[in-house]
Amino acid sequence: MATMKTLSLVSGSGFKGLRRRLGIDLSTKTLPAINSVPVRYARFKSSPLVSSDPSKYTGFEISRNPEEWKFVQDLLPEPVIKTPSVKPQYTSGWKPQNPPADAPYFIQRTANHMLPVYRVQGGPDKMTIRTKVRYVQGDIWALDEELRAVVSRAYPKEIFKTQVNEIAGLIIFRGDYASVIKEYLLSKGW
Amino acid sequence: MAVRGYEKALGLLRTLPRVCLYNIAPIPGSNKRSKRGRGQHGGDKHGAGNKGSKARQNYMRIGYETGNWPYYLKFPFEPYYLGHHLKRQYPPLSLGQLQLMIDTDRINPKKPVDLVQICNSGLYKINPQCKHYGVHLTDEGADNFTAKINIEVQWASEPVIAAVERNGGTITTAFFDPPSLFALTNAKKFLESGEPIPKRMIPPEDAISYYTDPKMRGYLADPDQISWDRLVLAQKYGYTLPKIEEDPDYEMLTFRKDPRQIFYGLEPGWVVNLIDRMILKPTDPELKEYYKG
Amino acid sequence: MLRRLVIGAFRPSGCLQGAARLSTIAETNTAEVEQISAEGFQSPMIVSRDLEFPTNDGRSRMAWVENMDTVQEKKLGMVDLHPDIFAIPPRIDMIHSNIRWQQLYRKVNLVQVNNRAEMRGGGRKPWQQKGLGKARQGSIRAPQWVHGGKVHGPRAPTTWFYMLPLHTRLYGLRSTLSVKMAQDDLHIVNALDIPTNDPSYLEELAEERLWGPSVLFVDDTDVAPENIAVAADQIKHMNIIPVYGLNVFSMLKHDTLVLTLSAVERIEKQLLFFMHRSDRAKLSEIFKTDQV
Numbered sequence: 001m002a003t004m005k006t007l008s009l010v011s012g013s014g015f016k017g018l019r020r021r022l023g024i025d026l027s028t029k030t031l032p033a034i035n036s037v038p039v040r041y042a043r044f045k046s047s048p049l050v051s052s053d054p055s056k057y058t059g060f061e062i063s064r065n066p067e068e069w070k071f072v073q074d075l076l077p078e079p080v081i082k083t084p085s086v087k088p089q090y091t092s093g094w095k096p097q098n099p100p101a102d103a104p105y106f107i108q109r110t111a112n113h114m115l116p117v118y119r120v121q122g123g124p125d126k127m128t129i130r131t132k133v134r135y136v137q138g139d140i141w142a143l144d145e146e147l148r149a150v151v152s153r154a155y156p157k158e159i160f161k162t163q164v165n166e167i168a169g170l171i172i173f174r175g176d177y178a179s180v181i182k183e184y185l186l187s188k189g190w
Numbered sequence: 191m192a193v194r195g196y197e198k199a200l201g202l203l204r205t206l207p208r209v210c211l212y213n214i215a216p217i218p219g220s221n222k223r224s225k226r227g228r229g230q231h232g233g234d235k236h237g238a239g240n241k242g243s244k245a246r247q248n249y250m251r252i253g254y255e256t257g258n259w260p261y262y263l264k265f266p267f268e269p270y271y272l273g274h275h276l277k278r279q280y281p282p283l284s285l286g287q288l289q290l291m292i293d294t295d296r297i298n299p300k301k302p303v304d305l306v307q308i309c310n311s312g313l314y315k316i317n318p319q320c321k322h323y324g325v326h327l328t329d330e331g332a333d334n335f336t337a338k339i340n341i342e343v344q345w346a347s348e349p350v351i352a353a354v355e356r357n358g359g360t361i362t363t364a365f366f367d368p369p370s371l372f373a374l375t376n377a378k379k380f381l382e383s384g385e386p387i388p389k390r391m392i393p394p395e396d397a398i399s400y401y402t403d404p405k406m407r408g409y410l411a412d413p414d415q416i417s418w419d420r421l422v423l424a425q426k427y428g429y430t431l432p433k434i435e436e437d438p439d440y441e442m443l444t445f446r447k448d449p450r451q452i453f454y455g456l457e458p459g460w461v462v463n464l465i466d467r468m469i470l471k472p473t474d475p476e477l478k479e480y481y482k483g
Numbered sequence: 484m485l486r487r488l489v490i491g492a493f494r495p496s497g498c499l500q501g502a503a504r505l506s507t508i509a510e511t512n513t514a515e516v517e518q519i520s521a522e523g524f525q526s527p528m529i530v531s532r533d534l535e536f537p538t539n540d541g542r543s544r545m546a547w548v549e550n551m552d553t554v555q556e557k558k559l560g561m562v563d564l565h566p567d568i569f570a571i572p573p574r575i576d577m578i579h580s581n582i583r584w585q586q587l588y589r590k591v592n593l594v595q596v597n598n599r600a601e602m603r604g605g606g607r608k609p610w611q612q613k614g615l616g617k618a619r620q621g622s623i624r625a626p627q628w629v630h631g632g633k634v635h636g637p638r639a640p641t642t643w644f645y646m647l648p649l650h651t652r653l654y655g656l657r658s659t660l661s662v663k664m665a666q667d668d669l670h671i672v673n674a675l676d677i678p679t680n681d682p683s684y685l686e687e688l689a690e691e692r693l694w695g696p697s698v699l700f701v702d703d704t705d706v707a708p709e710n711i712a713v714a715a716d717q718i719k720h721m722n723i724i725p726v727y728g729l730n731v732f733s734m735l736k737h738d739t740l741v742l743t744l745s746a747v748e749r750i751e752k753q754l755l756f757f758m759h760r761s762d763r764a765k766l767s768e769i770f771k772t773d774q775v
Contacts, residue, residue: 059473060461068469071455072462074301075377077310081759083536084294091336092289097539106540111759112313113294137196137540167199167572196542196572200665203573208695209662211735216583217576296761312761 081111098189105138107190115185119178131173131181140164144171147181154180278323278397280345281316283308285353286331292339302445302454304342305366305374318371327361329353340443342409345400351407352423358432360443364409365393365401370452377453381462386472389450389458389481410449450482457481530560536755542566544664548744551672551711554688559673562744565751567758568657569664578662580647581655581731590643596636599624605631646770653757655731660750663740668695670741675702675723680713685721695738696720701729703745726750 050056084096097109110116116134121127136143144164151160151173163172173181207213225231238245253262291297296311305324308314316322324344332353339359346363354361366374369388373380393401393410401408404415405423424431434443450458459481461470472478530548544564550557564570599605605624612619624631647655663669670692677684689698697720700711707715707723715721724733726749734740742750760766 058477060470061473063469063471064467065469068455069467071453072381072464072469074455075306075310075381075453077312077378078761080756081312081761081763082295087293089336090293091334092286092293092331093334094290094293099539108538108540111763137542167574169196169572196570199572200570200661203662203665204667208666208668208738209573209575209578209735211582211732214575214579214582214735216579220576310761312764315764 081113084113093186095186095189100189103138103188105136105140105143107133107143107185108135108137110135115182115190117178117182117185119176120172128174129176131175131177133171133173133181134169136169136171140166140169140171147171147173147184150184151175151177151180275321277321279321280324280326281314281322282326282328283314283343284328284330285335285350287313288327288341289331289335289337292337299337299339300439300442302340302342302442304364304447304454305344305371306377306453309375310377316375318368318375323368323371324366338439338443340445342447346406348405348423349427352427352429355420355423355431356427356429358434358437358443360407360434362407362409362446363401364447365390365397366452367391373452381464384461384463386461387453387456387458390452392449409446530562532563534563534565535752536565536567536759538566540566542570544569546664546669546671549670549672549692551675551677551688553678554684554691556692562671562747564664564747565755568751568754569660569669571654571657571661573662573665574654574658577651577654577658578731578735580651581659582735584645584647584652585730585732587643588645588647592637592641592643593639594637595639596633598634598636599626599632602630602632644772648770649757649766653754656729657754659731659734660740663734668739670694670739671744671747672741673744674708675700675711675743676708677710677714680710682714682717685711685714685718689721689739694741697737698722698739698741699724699733699737701726701740701742701746701750703743703749726753 084094086096094114096113099106107116116132118132118134120130120132122130133143133147141164144162148160148162152158155177158175160177161174163174164170165172203209227233227236235245243249250256253260255261288297291308291311291313292299296313297303297307301307305316308325309316314325316324326345327341327343327350329347329349332349335353336357337359338357339354341354341359342362342364344363344365346361351361367390370390373388392398398410400406402410404411404419407416407419420431434440437443445454447454448457452458456462456469457471459472459477463470472481544566545561546564546569547558548560548562550559599622602624605622607622609620609623610617620628622628622631626632626634660669677688685698688694689696700707700715700721700723702723703726705725706712711723715723720737722733722737726746729750757766
């Protein structure tokens with residue numbers, strides 16, 4: 001069979017190979033100084049100017065007007081998603097979380113402050129729709145029972161299955177029940 | 191307080207051996223080892239049947255019909271994709287989504303809202319490279335739209351305009367050419383690039399009629415006609431048009447961009463230096479004339 | 484077993500004497516805290532921290548702040564830790580994914596086995612096609628021959644590079660920190676200042692405090708204090724890394740994880756920032772090696 005050989009990333013072995021490639025005289029014991037560094041013109045700082053004559057560049061004036069700078073600052077995004085401020089009314093249907101104190105479970109809101117209820121499409125046939133409820137802490141089985149009751153009340157004739165993943169804090173309903181579940185959870189204050 | 195599920199798992203860990211490199215494992219069945227095709231596991235002919243060109247790695251090119259003129263060459267063009275490269279797309283944003291963004295403080299209604307603000311929220315997907323020309327504000331959720339804003343979008347229909355104006359807000363439809371869109375959709379990246387702010391080009395021929403139409407609140411339309419049309423629309427949809435002249439936010443609501451301007455308050459031709467916090471403005475008269483006109 | 488019980492005795496139960504309520508650790512003068520402790524302040528001070536992005540789900544974690552300047556443990560204070568970083572589910576499968584990624588993404592296979600074209604010789608047809616009663620052969624280096632080329636052998640260089648999604652990596656870090664916290668292998672110290680550069684000091688300290696033989700010290704800065712740098716350099720199983728070097732593999736390889744207060748601040752700030760960024764959608768996109 002063929003023998004294995006290891007591809008060496010530098011021709012020759014190690015340091016001696018490098019010196020041979022650079023054409024350095026191996027008889028001397030010290031390396032001669034390398035005066036020229038390869039310049040790649042890939043960075044602004046290492047690239048030379050187009051012309052050393054300043055008259056070849058177009059003139060400009062510097063402005064440090066604070067009024068103008070306000071407009072520049074308005075263009076920059078908020079880096080972090082902040083907690084929404086309290087408002088008297090939210091007409092979009094969004095509600096801040098006000099969880100019941102006696103619930104045996106806790107459903108954490110997402111980073112966008114929304115309910116972690118998702119409609120997911122997938123599976124071997126690529127068409128099955130499932131409803132995922134994520135970020136469930138506590139007694140997830142109690143929540144599963146509640147949600148099953150809610151869904152069977154809304155769809156009495158439908159047969160559905162749920163999967164509870166206690167480790168990941170997940171409940172997956174087989175079917176599209178996202179709106180029903182969201183409505184119920186919002187009404188409870190989640 | 192009830193014992194939370196996370197606490198249950200973490201509590202279990204206190205009695206279990208220390209988690210180390212040698213006692214962690216993936217979920218059983220998550221890593222499927224692909225079997226080598228040997229013997230009964232897909233071996234011998236490896237699914238290629240007996241003899242033939244397929245078994246002998248002698249494949250014909252895809253579409254070859256053993257000498258017939260192939261289907262993919264029979265038709266040199268198809269009418270359905272005629273002019274596809276000229277068609278502009280406007281990814282939709284519903285009024286309901288906009289209201290949600292305002293409710294959750296992702297968009298500030300106290301300042302003029304344009305494509306930059308919508309993209310900066312992080313909740314709107316647009317890619318100018320895919321011929322996306324801006325925001326198409328749709329009327330879904332118009333009934334629950336109660337925000338008073340000064341919004342500039344790229345496409346809007348009559349009910350949307352009515353929904354915005356009935357709350358005392360203003361809406362403008364404005365066109366941006368692709369180089370401007372690259373600057374608008376990722377303003378931070380553009381400002382960091384150190385390029386001069388580009389000037390906006392006029393809309394293409396098939397869009398001129400839309401952006402000069404006061405009914406669509408086009409940015410090139412006559413402002414007096416727009417005022418008239420606001421009244422007309424209010425009567426058509428049956429709401430009292432709020433008097434924005436008496437509104438304390440009147441200045442903000444009527445803040446508009448010049449037809450050549452892409453950012454509020456910043457003129458084309460300027461170079462923004464974010465690190466030294468200064469703006470470089472060209473002094474050459476030729477350059478100034480170019481960017482102004 | 485004994486180890487756990489001993490540490491259990493030191494675990495805070497209920498409220499201790501609350502002294503100053505200071506807003507952030509950055510403003511806390513740790514030297515002042517030490518001085519007060521040294522002067523014989525009987526109970527440690529509770530120093531509260533404002534946590535960004537509170538979870539409001541009732542989870543909370545507090546940890547002692549210990550000293551490093553004596554072999555004997557002295558408790559200087561107690562700090563709040565963010566539950567989304569130090570009290571999340573211990574997902575062993577996510578930790579496994581992270582470790583697998585850490586080991587594989589930089590792997591480059593340089594082994595090359597020659598194929599029939601690369602083998603020396605084998606250009607000539609060994610014998611005529613017909614007439615000899617032998618099998619028809621085209622080259623002595625065909626794969627069926629002894630010393631022939633390997634058809635699908637390892638071809639250098641092959642990379643095993645792949646990027647785990649950002650949130651999986653973040654979750655791995657957070658989950659491992661939670662595991663360390665839950666199993667009492669996490670200790671917070673005010674600073675890595677030790678009185679001598681003798682390695683035996685560190686060994687005695689770890690022995691006294693029942694820290695595992697291997698200890699990973701994490702500090703906010705690149706440059707560690709001289710004494711601990713010299714001492715730890717001579718002990719192979721005690722290592723110091725800056726905050727940006729924190730990784731799941733190192734945390735599990737070392738038995739005990741020792742974080743400085745400033746390191747805790749920085750880790751929390753960084754992880755929480757990445758978890759709550761406004762451009763999460765863009766970060767969650769699939770990693771492309773040729774992205775502009």
